[in-house]
Amino acid sequence: MSAEILVSTRSFGKADPAPLERLKLSGLKAEFNPYGRQLEIPETIQLLKGKTGLIAGTETLNDEVFAKVPDLRVISRVGTGMNNVDQEAAKRRGIQVFNTPDSPAQAVGELVLGLILGLLRRIPEADRQVRSGTWEPVLGRLLSEKTVGIVGLGRVGRHLAGLLSPFRPKLLAYDPAPDASFARERGVRLVELDVLLADADIVTLHSPLTHQTRGMIGPAQLSRMRKDAVLINTARGGLVDEVALHRALAENRLAGAALDVFEAEPYKGPLRDLPNVILCPHMGSSAAETRVKMELESVDNLLKGLKLIKEAA
Numbered sequence: 001m002s003a004e005i006l007v008s009t010r011s012f013g014k015a016d017p018a019p020l021e022r023l024k025l026s027g028l029k030a031e032f033n034p035y036g037r038q039l040e041i042p043e044t045i046q047l048l049k050g051k052t053g054l055i056a057g058t059e060t061l062n063d064e065v066f067a068k069v070p071d072l073r074v075i076s077r078v079g080t081g082m083n084n085v086d087q088e089a090a091k092r093r094g095i096q097v098f099n100t101p102d103s104p105a106q107a108v109g110e111l112v113l114g115l116i117l118g119l120l121r122r123i124p125e126a127d128r129q130v131r132s133g134t135w136e137p138v139l140g141r142l143l144s145e146k147t148v149g150i151v152g153l154g155r156v157g158r159h160l161a162g163l164l165s166p167f168r169p170k171l172l173a174y175d176p177a178p179d180a181s182f183a184r185e186r187g188v189r190l191v192e193l194d195v196l197l198a199d200a201d202i203v204t205l206h207s208p209l210t211h212q213t214r215g216m217i218g219p220a221q222l223s224r225m226r227k228d229a230v231l232i233n234t235a236r237g238g239l240v241d242e243v244a245l246h247r248a249l250a251e252n253r254l255a256g257a258a259l260d261v262f263e264a265e266p267y268k269g270p271l272r273d274l275p276n277v278i279l280c281p282h283m284g285s286s287a288a289e290t291r292v293k294m295e296l297e298s299v300d301n302l303l304k305g306l307k308l309i310k311e312a313a
Contacts, residue, residue, distance in 0.1 A: 003028055003029070003052040003053060003306060004028070004029045004030075004031070004050055004051050004052060005028050005029070005030050005031070005051055005052060005053035005054065005055065005302065006030070006031050006032075006033075006047050006048055006051045006053075006054050006055070007023075007030050007031070007032045007033065007054075007055040008033045008039055008044065008047070008054060008055065008056050008057050008059055009033070009055060009056065009057030009058075009078045010033050010035070010036050010037060010038075010057065011286070011291065012032070012033075012055065012078070012295055013295065014291075015288040015291040015292050015295075016288065016291075016292040016295075018292060018295075018296060019292065019295035019296050019298070019299055022296060022299045022300075023299055026299070026303055028053070028302075028303075031047065031051070033047070033057075034047075037266075038057060038058055038059055038265065039057075039059040040059075041059075041060055041062075041064060041065060044059050044060070044061070044065055045064075045065055045068045045069060048065070048069040048072055049068075049069055049071075050071055051069065051071060051072060052071055052072065052073050052074065052306065053072070053073065053074040053075075053076065053302050053305070053306055054072060054074070054075045054076065055076050055078060055295075055298050055299070055302055056075050056076065056077045056078065056084075056085070057077075057078060057079075058079070058081070058084050058265075058282075059084060060084055061075060061084060061085045061086065061090070062085075062086040062089060063086055063089035063092075063093075066086075066089055066090065066093050066095065067093075072093075072095055073094065073095055073096065073305070073306070073309050074095065074096045074097075074098070074302055074305035074306055074309065075090065075095060075096070075097045075098070076098045076099075076298045076299070076301040076302035076305065077097070077098065077099040077100070077298070078100060078294050078295055078298045079099060079100060079104060079285060079294065080099060080100065080101045080104050080155070080156075080285075081099075081208065081209070081235075081236060082097070082099055082208075083208065083209040083210070083236060083238075085097055096305040096308065096309070098298070098301035098302070098304070098305060099301075100293075100294045100297040100298055100301070101155060102155065103285070103290055103293040103294045103297060104156070104284065104285040104290055104294065105155040105156050105158075105159040106159060106287075106290060107284060107285045107286070107287040107289075107290035108156045108159075108234055108284040108285060109156055109159040109160040109162075109163050110163065110287070111234060111260065111280070111283070111284050112156075112160050112163075112204055112232055112234055113160070113163050113164070115232050115234070115258035115260075115278055115280075116143060116148070116202055116204070116230075116232065116258075117143065118258065118278055119202075119230045119232075119255075119256045119257075119258055119278065120140055120141045120142070120143055120146070120202075120230075121138075121140035121141070122138040122139075122140050124278055125138055125275065125276075126138045128275075143164075143167045143169055144167050144168050144169060145169075146169045146170070146201040146202055147169060147170040147171075147172060147199055147200050147201050147202070148164060148169045148170070148171055148172070148200060148201070148202045148204065149172040149173070149174070149196040149197065149199065149200030149202065149203045149204070150171065150172070150173040150174075150188070150204055150206060151173075151174050151175075151193065151196065151203065151204065151205045151206060151207055151216075152174075152175055152205065152206035152207035152208070152235065153173045153174075153175040153178050153179055153182070153183070153188070153206075154175070154206060154207075154208075156206045156234075156235075157173065157175070157206040158179070158182055158186075160204065160206070161173070161182075161186045161188055162186070165186070169202075170189075171186065171187060171188040171189065172188070172189050172190075172191050172195075172196045172199060172200055173188045173189070173190055173191070173196070174190070174191060174192060174193045174195075174196045175190070178190050193216075193221070194221075194224060197221055197224040197225050198224050198225070198226075200225075200226075200229060201226065201228070201229050201230070202229065202230050202232065203217075203225065203229060203230070203231050203232065204231075204232040204233075204234070205217065205231075205232065205233045205234070205235045205239050205240070206234070206235050207235055207236075207239060208235070208236070209235070209236035209238045209239060213238075213239055214238045214239070215238070215239070215240075215241050216239050216240075217231065217233075217239055217240045217241065217244075217245070218241040218244050219241065219244040219247075219248075222241075222244055222245065222248045222253070222254060223248075223253070225248075225254060227252070227253060227254070227255065228255045229254060229255060230254070230255050230256040230257060230258070231245065231254065231256075231257045231258075232257070232258045232259075233257075233258075233259050233260065233261055234259075234260040234261060234284045235261060236261055237259075237261040237262040237263040237264070237265065238263055240259070240263075242262065242263055242269060242271065245257060245271070246269070246270050246271050246274070249271075249274050249276055249277060250274060255276065256276040256277065256278075257271075257276070257277050257278070258277070258278035258279075258280070259271070259277070259278070259279055259280070260280040260281075260282055260283060260284050261282055261284075262282075265281075265282055266281065267279065267281075
C-alpha cells in the first residue's frame with residue numbers, strides 16, 4: 001500500500017512505538033505534525049495536500065479544509081470527540097470518518113475520580129502551602145458523604161459511576177436518552193438537569209459538544225448550584241461558559257472547579273489566577289496504556305477505510 005497519509009496528533013507513538021511499527025508494516029508513507037501543537041486550518045490544508053488518509057487529533061476539519069484537499073478519503077480520529085470534524089461535509093465529499101470511542105473511557109474516568117478527590121481533599125492547595133513553607137493541614141471533605149451528579153451517561157459517564165461505587169456517594173445522572181437499565185443496576189437516580197445542579201455536591205460533565213449542549217453550563221445553571229459544590233469538565237470546553245464560571249468562583253458562589261478542556265486551547269485565561277481551580281492540559285486520555293490502544297485502533301481504522309475505498313474503486 002503506497003498511499004500517503006498525515007498523522008496530525010502530536011503525541012502519536014510517544015507512549016509506545018507499536019502504532020508507528022504498525023504504520024510502517026502497512027506500507028503507508030506517513031508525514032507527521034512538525035509543529036508540536038494543534039494545527040491551524042492553513043497548516044492542516046498545507047500538510048494534507050496529496051494525502052489520502054489522516055490520523056487526526058483535535059484540529060478543525062471542515063468543508064473549507066476538505067475543498068482544498070481533494071485526495072483525502074479517510075479520517076481516523078484518535079479519540080472519542082468528533083465535534084472538530086464536520087461529518088456532513090465529509091460525507092458529501094465521500095470521506096470516511098472513524099474514531100476510537102471505547103478506549104478512553106477508563107483513563108478519563110480515573111482522571112475525573114482523581115480531580116474529585118483533589119478538590120474535596122484540597123490536595124493542590126495543601127501542596128502549594130507546604131512548598132511555600134506553611135505546615136498547616138487543610139480541612140477537606142469526604143466523597144462518601146457527597147452526591148455526585150453525572151451529566152451525560154455515555155461510555156465515560158457509565159464508567160465513572162462504576163469507579164465511584166466503592167466510595168458509596170449518592171449518584172444522580174442527567175441524559176436526554178438515558179440507559180435506564182444501567183441506572184437501575186448501579187443505583188443511579190435519573191433526574192432533569194436543573195434538579196441535578198441543585199442537588200449535587202459534585203457536578204461532572206460528560207456530554208458531547210453539539211449545538212444543543214454548547215454553553216449548557218452558563219450563568220443560570222451555575223446560580224442553581226450549591227455554594228459549596230464543585231464543577232468538573234473533562235468533556236468539551238464549549239460546554240461551560242468560562243466567563244460565568246470565573247465570576248462564580250471569584251465571588252465564592254461556587255467552591256471549586258477542575259477543568260481539562262477549554263473553549264480555546266492552550267488555555268491562557270483568568271481561571272489560572274484562582275486558587276480553587278485545578279487546570280489540566282486536555283490530558284483525559286493521556287494514560288500510556290490508553291494512548292497505545294487508541295493509536296493502534298486508529299491505524300486499524302485507517303487501513304480499513306483505505307481498503308474499503310480500494311475495493312469500491
